[in-house]
Amino acid sequence: MAFDDTKTEDFKVVGQRVKRPDGVDKVTGKAKFGADAVAPGMLFAAIVRSPHAHARIVKIDTSKAEALSGVKGIVTRADFATGLTGGDLDVLENVMAGEKALYDGHAVAAVAATSQLIARDAAKLVEVEYEVLPHVTDVDKAMAADAPVIREGAADQSVPEGMHANVVRYHESGHGDIEAGFAEADLVVEDSFKTEATHQGYIEPHACLAQLGGDNKGELWCCTQGHWNVQKLCAAMLGLETSQLRVTASEIGGGFGGKTAVFIEPVALALSRKTSRPVKLVMSRSEVFRATGPTASTSMDIKIGMKKDGTITAGQGTFRLQGGAFPGAPMEFTAMCAFAPYNLQNVKQVGYDVMANRPKQAAYRAPGSPMAAFAVESVIDELCKKLGLDPIEVRLKNASKQGTKASFGPTWDRIGLVETLEAAQSHPHYSAPLKEGQGRGISCGFWFNHGGETSVTLALSEDGTAQLSVGTPDIGGSRASMAQMAAEELGIPYENIRTTIADTATLGYNEVSHGSRVTYASGLATIKAARAAVKILCARAAAKWGIDEDAVVWENGCAKPSGPNAGEFDPLPIDKLTRSMGRTGGPIVGHFEATPEGAGVSFATHIVDAEVDKETGQTKVVRYTVVQDAGKAINPAYVEGQFQGGAAQGIGWALNEEYIYGEDGRLQNSVFLDYRIPVASDLPMIDTVIVEVPNPGHPYGVRGVGETSICPPLAAIANAVSNAAGVRLKELPMSPPRILAALEDQANNG
Amino acid sequence: MVEVNLWSGLRAFADGKDCVEVDAKNVGEVLSALVEQYPGLEHVIEAGVSVAVDGKVIASGLTEPVKPDSEVYLMQQLKGG
Numbered sequence: 001m002a003f004d005d006t007k008t009e010d011f012k013v014v015g016q017r018v019k020r021p022d023g024v025d026k027v028t029g030k031a032k033f034g035a036d037a038v039a040p041g042m043l044f045a046a047i048v049r050s051p052h053a054h055a056r057i058v059k060i061d062t063s064k065a066e067a068l069s070g071v072k073g074i075v076t077r078a079d080f081a082t083g084l085t086g087g088d089l090d091v092l093e094n095v096m097a098g099e100k101a102l103y104d105g106h107a108v109a110a111v112a113a114t115s116q117l118i119a120r121d122a123a124k125l126v127e128v129e130y131e132v133l134p135h136v137t138d139v140d141k142a143m144a145a146d147a148p149v150i151r152e153g154a155a156d157q158s159v160p161e162g163m164h165a166n167v168v169r170y171h172e173s174g175h176g177d178i179e180a181g182f183a184e185a186d187l188v189v190e191d192s193f194k195t196e197a198t199h200q201g202y203i204e205p206h207a208c209l210a211q212l213g214g215d216n217k218g219e220l221w222c223c224t225q226g227h228w229n230v231q232k233l234c235a236a237m238l239g240l241e242t243s244q245l246r247v248t249a250s251e252i253g254g255g256f257g258g259k260t261a262v263f264i265e266p267v268a269l270a271l272s273r274k275t276s277r278p279v280k281l282v283m284s285r286s287e288v289f290r291a292t293g294p295t296a297s298t299s300m301d302i303k304i305g306m307k308k309d310g311t312i313t314a315g316q317g318t319f320r321l322q323g324g325a326f327p328g329a330p331m332e333f334t335a336m337c338a339f340a341p342y343n344l345q346n347v348k349q350v351g352y353d354v355m356a357n358r359p360k361q362a363a364y365r366a367p368g369s370p371m372a373a374f375a376v377e378s379v380i381d382e383l384c385k386k387l388g389l390d391p392i393e394v395r396l397k398n399a400s401k402q403g404t405k406a407s408f409g410p411t412w413d414r415i416g417l418v419e420t421l422e423a424a425q426s427h428p429h430y431s432a433p434l435k436e437g438q439g440r441g442i443s444c445g446f447w448f449n450h451g452g453e454t455s456v457t458l459a460l461s462e463d464g465t466a467q468l469s470v471g472t473p474d475i476g477g478s479r480a481s482m483a484q485m486a487a488e489e490l491g492i493p494y495e496n497i498r499t500t501i502a503d504t505a506t507l508g509y510n511e512v513s514h515g516s517r518v519t520y521a522s523g524l525a526t527i528k529a530a531r532a533a534v535k536i537l538c539a540r541a542a543a544k545w546g547i548d549e550d551a552v553v554w555e556n557g558c559a560k561p562s563g564p565n566a567g568e569f570d571p572l573p574i575d576k577l578t579r580s581m582g583r584t585g586g587p588i589v590g591h592f593e594a595t596p597e598g599a600g601v602s603f604a605t606h607i608v609d610a611e612v613d614k615e616t617g618q619t620k621v622v623r624y625t626v627v628q629d630a631g632k633a634i635n636p637a638y639v640e641g642q643f644q645g646g647a648a649q650g651i652g653w654a655l656n657e658e659y660i661y662g663e664d665g666r667l668q669n670s671v672f673l674d675y676r677i678p679v680a681s682d683l684p685m686i687d688t689v690i691v692e693v694p695n696p697g698h699p700y701g702v703r704g705v706g707e708t709s710i711c712p713p714l715a716a717i718a719n720a721v722s723n724a725a726g727v728r729l730k731e732l733p734m735s736p737p738r739i740l741a742a743l744e745d746q747a748n749n750g
Numbered sequence: 751m752v753e754v755n756l757w758s759g760l761r762a763f764a765d766g767k768d769c770v771e772v773d774a775k776n777v778g779e780v781l782s783a784l785v786e787q788y789p790g791l792e793h794v795i796e797a798g799v800s801v802a803v804d805g806k807v808i809a810s811g812l813t814e815p816v817k818p819d820s821e822v823y824l825m826q827q828l829k830g831g
Binding site for chain 1: 790794797
């Protein structure tokens with residue numbers, strides 16, 4: 001999308017650190033989240049879950065549960081649509097097991113009752129007869145010849161012949177002559193890496209309230225990153241006409257990609273249809289861990305060749321991703337992001353999507369990219385150490401820039417990697433002295449960003465204020481940034497805009513709040529909707545003055561003649577025009593519907609200092625700096641918040657967080673006591689530097705920022721920890737036992 | 751005619767080629783022509799792809815124009831978190 005009316009300077013509201021309009025409600029408890037929804041006559045639901053990692057469901061006997069006083073209805077797979085195929089079938093299979101339970105925690109039935117307690121008791125009375133089957137949870141073991149087959153026939157045509165049936169998709173890309181590239185190198189380093197699955201760790205468990213009648217007309221309130229997607233999927237699962245289900249998104253207590261899928265919503269709707277009562281369903285934390293969508297676990301091999309001057313001559317990566325018992329692990333993104341920061345003449349990346357007896361993975365901020373950066377940037381760090389080269393100089397020497405060819409093919413448009421590296425190099429952090437026992441690491445990271453279907457309406461009120469309706473749930477302060485962009489275009493105060501997240505009956509289709517797309521795509525649509533409203537305002541002023549519409553301009557919230565030839569008229573402020581709008585042509589509303597395709601990619605460079613206690617293996621991150629290209633920061637405070645949030649989650653992923661499965665295939669750590677996410681006292685102040693290299697695909701130059709910030713941390717922290725410990729850490733998380741094991745291995749084997 | 755670059759994993763479905771020529775004026779025509787000339791690519795395109803045209807990644811728009819000298823790359827469909 002080209003813009004002949006791009007604005008890059010003289011902003012009045014954009015770039016200001018205004019307060020988010022939803023902030024007070026959220027910190028005072030007034031905001032309504034998913035579990036806050038209530039309805040008269042509401043029932044409460046509980047889900048029966050498989051205790052086995054892999055088992056055939058022989059029989060489900062609900063008679064004892066149904067006999068319990070207060071139980072109003074029970075659903076199993078028989079209560080959902082039949083005949084689904086492809087992705088819809090996979091979603092349904094995950095929402096409610098069919099013939100087999102595919103992982104520990106897989107839903108097999110659900111109960112609705114008059115109280116939560118009765119529903120939970122009744123769930124325990126549902127008798128499920130299982131035939132336990134062999135299971136596998138590790139990605140490498142799932143690919144081995146003797147691994148149990150999880151689902152026959154799940155592989156697509158991309159998988160080469162001879163692979164195990166658990167390998168369901170294959171990707172290969174690159175260019176040049178990889179062997180010739182390695183032959184040119186003065187040093188080649190080759191190593192293998194593993195990362196465990198982690199959870200997004202959003203503070204609000206999934207929750208919804210569903211009402212569906214026998215006429216198949218329904219209402220659903222839920223916490224989600226995308227309620228049009230929920231509408232579409234639930235309609236398919238329940239055999240409804242899409243438009244007959246209205247979905248309203250509640251406030252959301254974090255998503256990070258994990259709330260782009262459905263888990264409980266179709267179940268609550270099925271129970272509501274069966275009982276003719278509204279049904280509320282709220283997950284426990286343990287259910288969130290066991291049965292929503294963590295990120296994929298990985299096993300990766302990396303080989304990179306470098307000349308003595310730091311020129312990378314070739315890069316090769318093999319990425320095996322386990323994404324649960326369904327196809328979809330984002331191995332193609334891992335492969336495509338791995339070498340994206342570098343201008344390589346010879347590069348090859350291969351990816352495998354592997355099924356295992358674990359929950360279906362979901363997106364988690366830049367899905368697949370952080371793991372790739374961990375592996376590739378660790379090897380680059382090793383090469384720099386062995387060749388005595390400065391890690392930022394080497395990255396600058398090889399950096400992707402406008403006109404160079406991406407590792408996945410296309411020629412880059414305007415990008416800001418070099419600018420982030422230069423900003424990192426000149427930051428005081430990079431030259432600050434380290435203390436004894438500390439190490440420093442740096443890493444680059446890349447994410448594509450996304451546009452997607454978007455629909456926005458801006459309606460002016462009679463007093464000259466504006467109501468902005470967007471369809472992308474606010475997961476990071478987007479109501480503020482939307483209002484800032486609308487205020488900028490209308491020339492009115494930020495406070496005069498109210499932004500609402502509209503329901504599915506109010507706007508056209510809106511894609512999920514994912515892919516770092518909201519500030520880019522809904523922002524672009526907001527600007528366009530505001531410009532459409534301004535065009536009407538100018539037309540009304542022209543009619544009043546009796547001049548041509550083209551002879552009117554909009555400045556500082558007023559219609560004005562465009563010049564002396566247009567005539568001499570006093571400026572008409574917005575409220576004077578809106579006050580009479582009912583008598584001058586009717587309501588003034590601007591709207592915009594499109595699929596913007598100009599989402600600019602984003603790069604970041606992170607610097608980390610870490611301290612390792614070699615006796616206990618404990619690691620502390622003592623200093624952290626994020627440098628990232630935001631294109632244009634609409635609200636710098638919330639951009640910095642995204643930078644810091646990505647770094648904080650990356651610290652958890654790198655040091656402590658992991659899904660731990662026992663020999664029985666059951667998840668061992670399904671509560672926050674055992675699944676260790678970082679808390680404030682674990683973290684240093686995370687410094688931020690916003691680089692602004694405008695995206696030519698947005699009228700203000702915006703690039704998405706929500707995901708790129710989690711791409712470099714795993715690698716930057718691993719490089720810092722490895723430098724502090726004096727041994728290369730190749731497996732995440734770098735928990736104390738792993739660090740001690742690496743130190744012991746080094747002591748024993750050198 | 752427009753040159754379309756395929757990711758190398760697709761060579762198996764395009765007679766061993768990773769760059770093919772199609773007659774097309776927009777992204778939708780590129781995808782239709784690819785399926786017509788190389789039916790083995792149908793499952794890939796049906797599953798969803800993105801197309802990079804002159805460095806800009808088109809995630810879904812079929813009407814985005816393509817010129818004879820455009821640099822066109824077929825890419826895996828982009829999503830995000």
